[in-house]
Amino acid sequence: MNKPLTAIENCSSCPIRHRAVCARCDDDELVELNAIKFYKSYSAGQTIAMRGDALDVVASVVMGTATLERAIEDGRTQLVGLLLPSDFIGRPGRSTLQYDVTAVTDVTLCCFYRKPFEDLLVRIPHVQERMLEMALDELDAARDWMLLLGRKTAREKIASFLMLIAKRTVHPDGRVLGDTSRIELPISREAMANFLGLTIETVSRQFTGLRKDGVIELDGNRSVIVPDLETLLLESGDDSDGGPLV
Amino acid sequence: MNKPLTAIENCSSCPIRHRAVCARCDDDELVELNAIKFYKSYSAGQTIAMRGDALDVVASVVMGTATLERAIEDGRTQLVGLLLPSDFIGRPGRSTLQYDVTAVTDVTLCCFYRKPFEDLLVRIPHVQERMLEMALDELDAARDWMLLLGRKTAREKIASFLMLIAKRTVHPDGRVLGDTSRIELPISREAMANFLGLTIETVSRQFTGLRKDGVIELDGNRSVIVPDLETLLLESGDDSDGGPLV
DNA sequence: TGCGTGCATTGACCCAGATCAACGGAGGGC
DNA sequence: GCCCTCCGTTGATCTGGGTCAATGCACGCA
Numbered sequence: 001m002n003k004p005l006t007a008i009e010n011c012s013s014c015p016i017r018h019r020a021v022c023a024r025c026d027d028d029e030l031v032e033l034n035a036i037k038f039y040k041s042y043s044a045g046q047t048i049a050m051r052g053d054a055l056d057v058v059a060s061v062v063m064g065t066a067t068l069e070r071a072i073e074d075g076r077t078q079l080v081g082l083l084l085p086s087d088f089i090g091r092p093g094r095s096t097l098q099y100d101v102t103a104v105t106d107v108t109l110c111c112f113y114r115k116p117f118e119d120l121l122v123r124i125p126h127v128q129e130r131m132l133e134m135a136l137d138e139l140d141a142a143r144d145w146m147l148l149l150g151r152k153t154a155r156e157k158i159a160s161f162l163m164l165i166a167k168r169t170v171h172p173d174g175r176v177l178g179d180t181s182r183i184e185l186p187i188s189r190e191a192m193a194n195f196l197g198l199t200i201e202t203v204s205r206q207f208t209g210l211r212k213d214g215v216i217e218l219d220g221n222r223s224v225i226v227p228d229l230e231t232l233l234l235e236s237g238d239d240s241d242g243g244p245l246v
Numbered sequence: 247m248n249k250p251l252t253a254i255e256n257c258s259s260c261p262i263r264h265r266a267v268c269a270r271c272d273d274d275e276l277v278e279l280n281a282i283k284f285y286k287s288y289s290a291g292q293t294i295a296m297r298g299d300a301l302d303v304v305a306s307v308v309m310g311t312a313t314l315e316r317a318i319e320d321g322r323t324q325l326v327g328l329l330l331p332s333d334f335i336g337r338p339g340r341s342t343l344q345y346d347v348t349a350v351t352d353v354t355l356c357c358f359y360r361k362p363f364e365d366l367l368v369r370i371p372h373v374q375e376r377m378l379e380m381a382l383d384e385l386d387a388a389r390d391w392m393l394l395l396g397r398k399t400a401r402e403k404i405a406s407f408l409m410l411i412a413k414r415t416v417h418p419d420g421r422v423l424g425d426t427s428r429i430e431l432p433i434s435r436e437a438m439a440n441f442l443g444l445t446i447e448t449v450s451r452q453f454t455g456l457r458k459d460g461v462i463e464l465d466g467n468r469s470v471i472v473p474d475l476e477t478l479l480l481e482s483g484d485d486s487d488g489g490p491l492v
Numbered sequence: 493t494g495c496g497t498g499c500a501t502t503g504a505c506c507c508a509g510a511t512c513a514a515c516g517g518a519g520g521g522c
Numbered sequence: 523g524c525c526c527t528c529c530g531t532t533g534a535t536c537t538g539g540g541t542c543a544a545t546g547c548a549c550g551c552a
Contacts, residue, residue, distance in 0.1 A: 080389035135381040142388040143326035149395035150443025197396030
């Protein structure tokens with residue numbers, strides 16, 4: 001069966017394949033998805049969408065890093081989502097965006113027109129099911145994040161963040177959490193501060209503190225080497241049973 | 247058509263009706279739902295379920311208030327969900343619970359056996375759709391909550407919490423946010439502290455402060471009178487465009 | 493009527509992290 | 523080469539909210 005699936009086949013980071021929404025799609029369904037999808041790129045620093053914008057597409061991150069932010073007028077800003085490859089933006093069933101979306105590196109999105117995507121969800125139950133699963137996973141992540149924001153110390157917040165990035169990083173060879181204990185930070189100190197509910201000065205001081213205590217080594221501003229991940233985990237205040245966290 | 251729908255018809259606070267999942271269910275579908283559902287009650291203070299418990303039911307709150315909590319071993323606790331009537335507990339597709347669920351008042355749940363409920367989701371797309379919508383609403387709420395935890399002052403946190411409860415309260419006559427500006431607090435000072443990432447002492451001091459400044463009046467420990475909701479809204483630090491939040 | 497227990501309030505003090513300010517180093521344009 | 527800008531680090535100081543401790547108050551129970 002040779003149908004024109006190349007574009008979507010090649011979209012290996014697209015959640016529709018990568019996170020297995022469509023592991024169960026048959027060829028006809030893939031063609032349908034393919035028909036309503038297009039790619040769009042943004043350069044680092046660019047605003048992808050702003051709170052209140054009408055949103056007639058949903059999208060998934062193929063490449064790069066974007067952030068979801070909520071701000072108060074006086075400038076205080078809280079990051080409420082970190083969008084890495086395979087993460088989903090937008091919500092079927094709501095037409096305006098609640099948050100500011102910004103590209104922090106160059107970003108490529110795989111977009112779907114919202115209306116036909118919604119129609120498709122009704123027709124193909126297992127895609128709908130996958131959307132629900134993704135939303136609930138995000139909800140769990142948001143709740144862990146709430147524990148971090150409400151109850152953890154600055155040092156624990158930094159350690160937790162490093163563990164989070166380490167766990168989410170997929171190495172070129174496909175491994176996750178490999179013995180290469182190098183963590184590439186996808187965001188700036190400022191974005192980290194907004195992620196963790198801290199100031200950039202405190203973030204910086206905690207990095208210095210962890211370095212002086214031998215928990216981490218710094219290699220430039222965006223690269224952290226962790227001699228022993230177990231030590232870092234202890235610092236994070238997480239008592240998770242070691243189960244898979246995503 | 248006289249089918250035995252009385253039980254589910256009477257379950258007016260059940261989200262399956264109340265939040266309109268099944269506004270679109272036909273009689274046969276209601277019978278199906280009815281077949282896998284049962285009620286369960288808990289008394290105030292009782293643990294409904296603990297983190298790690300196997301979870302073979304999903305449920306919605308019919309009456310009372312329950313909390314979803316995440317704790318670290320040293321005792322620090324963060325409330326990650328406040329479950330009021332019509333809220334949903336549990337997630338289709340995952341068998342173990344991530345959080346502690348506690349009844350803070352007497353609680354009645356409308357429970358569905360998870361497996362048949364999941365089967366039903368696949369068969370009845372608009373219920374699946376409603377589940378997704380509810381999950382995404384919760385996600386939005388969680389993100390606003392993250393802004394509160396990460397960036398708001400103690401006073402703003404208290405004011406935001408009061409606004410949240412006011413907005414979610416449905417008065418006996420069906421009105422929401424009526425001119426009766428009395429807010430009944432569903433939880434103790436301790437639970438509020440764990441909700442807001444504060445200590446009970448700080449919660450208490452902020453209540454006193456708001457009272458001394460004439461923003462609120464206290465009537466016992468569980469009842470707050472707000473002369474002017476607009477003033478309270480200003481204190482909350484929310485710049486929401488006044489749109490419906492819920 | 494007094495006592496115990498569990499919440500809430502208040503006071504005194506302290507400290508983690510914010511704030512304000514100076515400095516350093518890596519590009520990048522010319 | 524030089525300068526400029528952006529980002530991160532470090533230092534000095536301040537303060538909001540935490541900590542520790544005492545007190546108040548309502549309710550149940552004997």
